Structures are given as structure tokens and as C-alpha cells.
Amino acid sequence: MTPATASRRVIGTRDTHTQAQAPHPQALPIELIFAILEEAQYDDLVPKYKWIKNYALVCSAWSSYAQQLLYTSVAIHKGADQCKAFINALAAARNRDVEHAMALGASVRMLSMSLDHQDIYADVLDLCPNLRELHLVLYHACFRPEVLKRFAHAPPVRAMRVRTYHYMPLFQLLRAFVHLQFLEVDCSSVRDVTLELPPSPPPAWGLIELRYHSLRRATHIFVNWALSGTARSTIEVLRVTCPSFTVTELTNMGIAANLKSIVLHHLWETDDLSTFKSLRELALLYPCVPTAPSPTFRTLPVGVRHLSIHALGGRDAAQGMMAALSGYQERSGGxxxxxxxxxRSESTADLLFDAEALYTFCLQRGIEFRLMDPPFGYYAGERIPLEPFSSYPQDVPLSSRRKKLTEEALPWRVRREASLARRFVNAAGRALTGSTVPAMALARP
Known part of the structure; x- marks a missing residue:
């Protein structure tokens, strides 16, 4: 059974087994059908474009909206030929219906591209006026001046992820996007030996969140450059994966009072976090090893709601961490x-002592415990989105495989209330149990 056929059965159009249980499609508001399509397009957090194409073939009422869903996320990673195919597809739609073609271009919210020096990528940006998030891979060493001028007139993108192999095109690109509020930069594959900052300052952007990844030491000066202008007063979330980045760098930059969430490699005993008055979330990436003392959180300000730590190096390290957490809870009023x-599976010879001890510690104090063990590690689609948030910790979508494994193997779990559209799709899936219904009916958004 195809997803389109299953979709007809979900709303009970021409199926004798479900016609008495499901209402006629005309009895359902079209907005509800659209909401169901938005959620039913996912298979374990990943959109299935083949399903969306089949939704467009169900009926004329679904066709236009399903095509807009298909254009919501566009990926162009095969060079100029794929860019031309995207441009030609919108041109063909314009020849049939100008208004529909404009709606398709306006539906693009996330665009992912692998760039070189050609200006055809700017042509693609011009066709997406409502673009919100841009994911780019920069393979080349430099942009041409005429391409940069066109980028300067691109839609006001608010979120951007960039992976680069050279520093120069990265700085050229960022100066062209002055409206960025959420920026993630991955320089872990850069081939340049040293990082040289450009003579000009960053654009006058209002960055709220900055993520920087590089395993080379002394490359964190990119963070200093990105936050050297107006972003000093707007930055709230800073995630830096660089072994040479320390708390001292943050205090010297003068942004400590604004930060609400930070990610550090390690917190040393000499590090002073007392000036981070707005801090609500702290993540430590470097594991606690027996040769290094566990952090005491002596200077951690009152008000931190979420703490993320990595592997503890044995029983002594786990006990030291619990003593530090207990001291902080008492000092901060819980x-x-x-x-x-x-x-990490190989992090301790005490098997699950570290996880069990922390779980018991949290259970006794009413703290929610979340275990990220390698067998239950990150799956496709599980990443913190680049968008505004108001709660700590930031919400992360969970894979359905994670829920099944944790419910079977662990005493702690995460439950979330399903939306109305999700409950409708799940109910339809249960009603069709025993048939060849695809995973569409049980997919998670």
C-alpha cells in the first residue's frame, strides 16, 4: 500500500473497513488536514519526500499544500546543475500558474547548499524570499566580488549553519548577512594552518546564539571577532568546542552578565563564574578523569537549572561530582x-556505578536525570534547533528508537504530550493495525 492510499484510508474516503469510523474529508476542516500532513510527513524525525509527493496525488484539495510542504526544505549539494534544476522547476510552475509558483518559492524556509564561486547560488537565494535558515558548505578558497554583492541583497536570513574548509570565504560570507541571530560555524575541517582575522569588524548583527566547533587550539579567536561588535549586548547562548577556550576568555570579552547558556570544555577550580548572573544552563564537554579534580561549582551563580556533564573517570570522580552537586543545591536553594x-561505555571499571549513583542522587532530590549513553546516543534529527527558546534545558526532539530502548532498559524516561494532529494520526494507525500501513501513520514530528 502506498502512502497516498494509506492517507485515503486515514480520512476514510473509499474504504469499507474505516468508512464508519472516520469522517468524510469534507467534514474535516482543511486546516486540520494540513496539520495532519505536516506531522505525517516524518519518519522518525526525518521528512520523507516520497510520501509528500504521494500526498500531492490524493486530491486537488491536498495538491497545492503538499507541494508547498515539499518546498519547505530544499537541499542542493550537487553543484550548478542541481541549482538549474531547482530554478527550472519554479520556471515551469510559473508558466502554468504564476501565483502557485510564487507560493512555492515563498514556501522555502530552510535551504542547504554546497557552494563554490559561481553566482548561480545567489540566483537560488533570490527565489526564496521567506528563507529563515541557511545551511552552507564552503569548499572553495574565495568568493568573487560580484557574488558577494548579490549575497548582500539576499533575504534577511536569521539562522545559519556553515561548514568551511578555508577561513577566507567564511569571513567574506558572514559580512554579507547582517540579520543573523543564530549562527553555527564548523571549522573542524579547515585546511589552513593558522587563523588570521580580517581587518574589518563583523557586521552589526544582533547574535543571540553562537556555536563554534574547532579542535585546533588558538582558533577560538573567531569567537572574539564575531562578538566584538553589537553582539556583545545581545548574545545569550554560547557553545564553543575548542580546547583553548576558557572562562577567562569570556570574562575578558565583557559578555558574562548576558549569557544564559554556555558550553565549555572544562571548569577548573580557579575559574570564576560569579559574574555570570544570568546563567541558567552549563555544559561541560571534557570528561572528569582521575588525574584532574572534579569541579566544585564553588563560583557557579545561583539560578542554574540545567547542568550537562560528560564521562566520570571512576567511583572517586562520581562521588566527587555528587558532593559538588549536593553543595551547589544547598547553596542555591535547589x-x-x-x-x-x-x-562513555569504557569510561569506568565500575560498570554502571557512575550512572546509577547520579540517578539515585537526582531521584532523592527531585532532579530530572537524563542519560546519554552510547547505545542510546544521538539519532538522526536529534539536535537543538537554531531558533528562539524560553526554557532550560532547550528542547531537543527525541527519536522513536530512543523511547523504545529507554523504556525497555532504563528506569527513567522522557514523556511528551502529543499534539491534536499527532493523536489523530496515531489513532488512525491503531485502527489500521494488521494491514500494510507504512510508517507514515506512526511517524514522529
Whole structure:
């Protein structure tokens, strides 16, 4: 059975088994059908474009909206030929219906591209006036001046992810997008030996969140450059994966008072976090090893709600961490609400002592414990989105495989209330149990 056929059965159009249970499609508001399509397009957090194409063939009422869903996320990673195919597809639609073609271009919210020096990529940007998020891979060493001028007139993108192999095109590109509020930069594959900052300052952007990844030491000066202008007063979330980046760098930059969430490699005993008055979330990436003392959180300000730590190096390290957490909870009046532990299977000879000890500690104090063990590690689609948030920890979508495994193997789990459209899709899936219904009916958004 195809997804389109299953979709007809979900709303009970020409199926004798479900016609008495499901209402006629005309009895359902078209907005509800659209909401169901938005959620039913996912298979374990990943959109299935083949399903969306089949939705467009169900009926004329679905066709236009399903095509707009298909254009919501566009990926162009095969060079200029794929760019031309995208441009030609919109041109063909314009020849049939100008208004529909404009709606398709306006439906693009996320665009992913692998760039070189050609200006055809700017042509693609011009066709997406409502673009919100841009994912780019920069393979070349430099942009041409005429391409940069066109980028300067691109839609006001608010979120951007960039992976680059050279520093120069990265700086050229960022100066062209002055409306960025959420930026993630991955320089882990850069081939340049040294990082040289450009003579000109960054654009006058209002960055709220900055993520920077590079395993080379002394490359964190990119963060200093990106936050050297107006972003000093707007930055709230800073995630830096660089071994040479420390708390001292943050305090010297003068942004400590604004930060609400930070990610550090390690927190040393000499690090002073007392000036981070707005801090609500702290993540430590470097594992606690027996040769290094566990952080005491002596200077951690009151008000931190979420703490994320990585592998503890044995029983002594786990006990030291619990003593530090207990001391902080007493000093802060119980402000800590969630503890996330990224455990490594080979990190301790005490088997699950570290995870069990932390879980018991959290259970006794009413703290939510989240275990990120390698067998239950990150799956496709599980990443913190680049968008505004108001709660700590930031919400992360969970894979359906994670829920099944954790319910079977672990005493702690995460439950979430399903939306109305999701409950409708799940109910239809249960009603069709035993048939060849595809995973569409049980997919998670």
C-alpha cells in the first residue's frame, strides 16, 4: 500500500473497513488536514519526500499544500546543475500558474547548499524570499566580488549553519548577512594552518546564539571577532568546542552578565563564574578523569537549572561530582532542575556505578536525570534547533528508537504530550493495525 492510499484510508474516503469510523474529508476542516500532513510527513524525525509527493496525488484539495510542504526544505549539494534544476522547476510552475509558483518559492524556509564561486547560488537565494535558515558548505578558497554583492541583497536570513574548509570565504560570507541571530560555524575541517582575522569588524548583527566547533587550539579567536561588535549586548547562548577556550576568555570579552547558556570544555577550580548572573544552563564537554579534580561549582551563580556533564573517570570522580552537586543545591536553594549525563561505555571499571549513583542522587532530590549513553546516543534529527527558546534545558526532539530502548532498559524516561494532529494520526494507525500501513501513520514530528 502506498502512502497516498494509506492517507485515503486515514480520512476514510473509499474504504469499507474505516468508512464508519472516520469522517468524510469534507467534514474535516482543511486546516486540520494540513496539520495532519505536516506531522505525517516524518519518519522518525526525518521528512520523507516520497510520501509528500504521494500526498500531492490524493486530491486537488491536498495538491497545492503538499507541494508547498515539499518546498519547505530544499537541499542542493550537487553543484550548478542541481541549482538549474531547482530554478527550472519554479520556471515551469510559473508558466502554468504564476501565483502557485510564487507560493512555492515563498514556501522555502530552510535551504542547504554546497557552494563554490559561481553566482548561480545567489540566483537560488533570490527565489526564496521567506528563507529563515541557511545551511552552507564552503569548499572553495574565495568568493568573487560580484557574488558577494548579490549575497548582500539576499533575504534577511536569521539562522545559519556553515561548514568551511578555508577561513577566507567564511569571513567574506558572514559580512554579507547582517540579520543573523543564530549562527553555527564548523571549522573542524579547515585546511589552513593558522587563523588570521580580517581587518574589518563583523557586521552589526544582533547574535543571540553562537556555536563554534574547532579542535585546533588558538582558533577560538573567531569567537572574539564575531562578538566584538553589537553582539556583545545581545548574545545569550554560547557553545564553543575548542580546547583553548576558557572562562577567562569570556570574562575578558565583557559578555558574562548576558549569557544564559554556555558550553565549555572544562571548569577548573580557579575559574570564576560569579559574574555570570544570568546563567541558567552549563555544559561541560571534557570528561572528569582521575588525574584532574572534579569541579566544585564553588563560583557557579545561583539560578542554574540545567547542568550537562560528560564521562566520570571512576567511583572517586562520581562521588566527587555528587558532593559538588549536593553543595551547589544547598547553596542555591535547589535551583538545579535537570542533570544530563553523557556517559562513555569504557569510561569506568565500575560498570554502571557512575550512572546509577547520579540517578539515585537526582531521584532523592527531585532532579530530572537524563542519560546519554552510547547505545542510546544521538539519532538522526536529534539536535537543538537554531531558533528562539524560553526554557532550560532547550528542547531537543527525541527519536522513536530512543523511547523504545529507554523504556525497555532504563528506569527513567522522557514523556511528551502529543499534539491534536499527532493523536489523530496515531489513532488512525491503531485502527489500521494488521494491514500494510507504512510508517507514515506512526511517524514522529
Amino acid at each position: 535551583s538545579l532542575r535537570v542533570l544530563t549525563y553523557h556517559r
